Amino acid sequence: MGDDTTEGGLPRAVAAAWGLLQTPQRGPARGLDHQRIAEAGVVIADRDGLAAVTMAAVARELGFTTMSLYRYVGSKDELLRLMQNAAVQIPDGLVLPASWPEGIRTWAEVVRRAYRARPWLMDLPRDQAAVLMPNTLRAAELGLATMDGLDLEDGEKIGIILLVSQHVMSLVELERSLAVEGGVSMTPEGLERLGTVVTAERFPRLAALISTGGFADPPPADPVGDDGEHGDDSEHGVGGAGGAGGAGGQDPADVEMEYTLGLDLITAGIDALIARRAAGPTASGSAGASGTG
Amino acid sequence: MGDDTTEGGLPRAVAAAWGLLQTPQRGPARGLDHQRIAEAGVVIADRDGLAAVTMAAVARELGFTTMSLYRYVGSKDELLRLMQNAAVQIPDGLVLPASWPEGIRTWAEVVRRAYRARPWLMDLPRDQAAVLMPNTLRAAELGLATMDGLDLEDGEKIGIILLVSQHVMSLVELERSLAVEGGVSMTPEGLERLGTVVTAERFPRLAALISTGGFADPPPADPVGDDGEHGDDSEHGVGGAGGAGGAGGQDPADVEMEYTLGLDLITAGIDALIARRAAGPTASGSAGASGTG
DNA sequence: ACCTGAACACCGTTCAAGT
DNA sequence: ACCTGAACACCGTTCAAGT
Numbered sequence: 049m050g051d052d053t054t055e056g057g058l059p060r061a062v063a064a065a066w067g068l069l070q071t072p073q074r075g076p077a078r079g080l081d082h083q084r085i086a087e088a089g090v091v092i093a094d095r096d097g098l099a100a101v102t103m104a105a106v107a108r109e110l111g112f113t114t115m116s117l118y119r120y121v122g123s124k125d126e127l128l129r130l131m132q133n134a135a136v137q138i139p140d141g142l143v144l145p146a147s148w149p150e151g152i153r154t155w156a157e158v159v160r161r162a163y164r165a166r167p168w169l170m171d172l173p174r175d176q177a178a179v180l181m182p183n184t185l186r187a188a189e190l191g192l193a194t195m196d197g198l199d200l201e202d203g204e205k206i207g208i209i210l211l212v213s214q215h216v217m218s219l220v221e222l223e224r225s226l227a228v229e230g231g232v233s234m235t236p237e238g239l240e241r242l243g244t245v246v247t248a249e250r251f252p253r254l255a256a257l258i259s260t261g262g263f264a265d266p267p268p269a270d271p272v273g274d275d276g277e278h279g280d281d282s283e284h285g286v287g288g289a290g291g292a293g294g295a296g297g298q299d300p301a302d303v304e305m306e307y308t309l310g311l312d313l314i315t316a317g318i319d320a321l322i323a324r325r326a327a328g329p330t331a332s333g334s335a336g337a338s339g340t341g
Numbered sequence: 342m343g344d345d346t347t348e349g350g351l352p353r354a355v356a357a358a359w360g361l362l363q364t365p366q367r368g369p370a371r372g373l374d375h376q377r378i379a380e381a382g383v384v385i386a387d388r389d390g391l392a393a394v395t396m397a398a399v400a401r402e403l404g405f406t407t408m409s410l411y412r413y414v415g416s417k418d419e420l421l422r423l424m425q426n427a428a429v430q431i432p433d434g435l436v437l438p439a440s441w442p443e444g445i446r447t448w449a450e451v452v453r454r455a456y457r458a459r460p461w462l463m464d465l466p467r468d469q470a471a472v473l474m475p476n477t478l479r480a481a482e483l484g485l486a487t488m489d490g491l492d493l494e495d496g497e498k499i500g501i502i503l504l505v506s507q508h509v510m511s512l513v514e515l516e517r518s519l520a521v522e523g524g525v526s527m528t529p530e531g532l533e534r535l536g537t538v539v540t541a542e543r544f545p546r547l548a549a550l551i552s553t554g555g556f557a558d559p560p561p562a563d564p565v566g567d568d569g570e571h572g573d574d575s576e577h578g579v580g581g582a583g584g585a586g587g588a589g590g591q592d593p594a595d596v597e598m599e600y601t602l603g604l605d606l607i608t609a610g611i612d613a614l615i616a617r618r619a620a621g622p623t624a625s626g627s628a629g630a631s632g633t634g
Numbered sequence: 635a636c637c638t639g640a641a642c643a644c645c646g647t648t649c650a651a652g653t
Numbered sequence: 654a655c656c657t658g659a660a661c662a663c664c665g666t667t668c669a670a671g672t
Contacts, residue, residue, distance in 0.1 A: 056531025066538045192546040207599035214511045238349025245359045253485040306500035313610030320609035
């Protein structure tokens with residue numbers, strides 16, 4: 049309905065990224081193209097944060113005026129989508145290990161590396177348009193390849209790489225928020241103030257975590273625990289550290305533990321699913337975990 | 342370092358939400374307070390989307406001028422944080438089922454209901470400040486309660502509710518993007534165009550999904566499959582449908598299947614972790630899945 | 635065909651001034 | 654103490670005009 053979609057219903061940014069748009073340059077062609085514009089945006093985002101990516105800033109980076117950009121990208125939104133594709137770097141000739149759990153771990157590491165290299169990717173919208181971009185599909189293809197021999201349906205495999213990539217992103221986000229890059233943050237005094245209100249009566253489980261310091265300082269040393277970071281770099285809509293989760297244990301080792309834990313749970317879950325399926329070829333639907341409690 | 346943090350290092354919005362700020366009204370008090378301001382913001386976001394939440398719009402909703410708001414909230418960012426807390430509704434007297442996997446499923450459903458009721462919550466930053474808000478902590482406390490008797494460390498429990506809430510959010514985001522609310526979208530022709538470039542040679546696994554229509558129309562019927570939606574409601578930074586995942590199978594039933602699958606994998610993973618622990622009380626570190634491939 | 639200047643309608647935020 | 658008017662520096666985007 050909008051104008052950011054081409055005839056076939058493909059989002060314009062998707063068509064552009066795949067080279068499906070008849071490029072407007074036919075004459076001298078000494079001008080711009082969306083590739084160069086997207087790359088300039090990436091440079092700015094890397095250097096000054098996503099909020100600094102302004103039509104004016106991108107144009108200045110390229111030595112053109114702001115309005116010239118509109119010859120090549122329909123809107124800032126389209127630019128951001130092109131940047132997303134340009135910024136995701138997926139290794140090309142990667143050989144996956146033979147064991148599938150190792151394969152999933154390897155793939156998770158690839159995804160993690162991509163997010164770590166460009167944390168602002170996590171502040172971009174991940175909707176259907178983002179999913180159809182070339183580099184996103186390359187990543188998805190690689191993810192599917194890790195489960196090649198397994199007795200899983202396509203939908204299940206997709207669900208799994210969705211779960212894994214979501215998990216990886218959430219922990220990169222968490223580790224980013226803990227990086228003490230330049231902000232003070234909760235002092236013991238602030239924690240105490242919080243403790244007066246997160247009482248053991250109302251929050252029996254969390255109060256313990258807060259009072260025992262599980263919420264604050266890295267083991268001993270450094271009394272200025274962690275950091276909320278919300279500087280001037282990212283606009284909004286992070287997408288990160290747990291819709292309703294807390295962060296218990298705030299040093300990098302704990303983040304690494306939770307990263308590994310999540311992958312272990314997922315692979316163990318797959319293992320159980322496959323085993324159950326191999327044992328009894330019943331229906332196909334979902335079959336909850338056995339239940340121990 | 343910024344001014345959006347109180348003495349103890351607590352983000353101002355956190356202190357305000359917990360009532361730790363000496364409220365500025367002492368006189369006639371016929372004016373505003375952050376609670377009313379946040380609620381007005383919620384009303385606007387519910388009605389017109391998050392992008393419509395402008396300082397001017399909020400003030401108008403309340404019958405005041407824009408600038409009066411700055412007496413009560415330090416910045417728009419602070420307002421958004423207060424809105425996040427005000428908008429999350431966690432049921433109060435909820436009794437959890439005895440079986441822990443059922444408990445986790447119940448908790449996931451609570452989280453899902455919260456996101457479904459206010460999808461714009463997913464476009465808000467989820468950083469440390471968000472995590473420390475009263476209603477976020479109430480949700481986390483409830484999540485921890487589902488694992489009360491289990492042989493898991495605190496960090497593990499937190500990792501699990503992080504994983505679950507992230508999964509739930511990602512699927513609500515996916516179902517939102519599929520809701521055909523007012524946009525056309527990829528026609529068969531658009532899919533064909535995409536197929537010319539997502540070739541079987543370069544994307545053997547995905548090409549199949551696209552050509553077999555696994556990417557488009559709900560089983561039979563309705564030839565206009567899905568929707569990318571990126572209207573004028575949400576600003577940016579969704580946080581949703583899979584950093585690198587695709588969406589294979591695009592009708593609501595498939596989304597439901599993936600929702601259930603994810604929870605099943607996680608609970609099965611917990612089951613395996615506990616069982617392994619009960620069997621051999623070895624060290625404590627991570628122990629990968631057995632590996633079947 | 636491509637680029638530019640000027641202008642528009644909006645942002646969030648500040649500050650001196652009113653009562 | 655609280656609210657307001659006027660103003661500032663910035664956005665994304667449009668459009669007529671230049672070459």
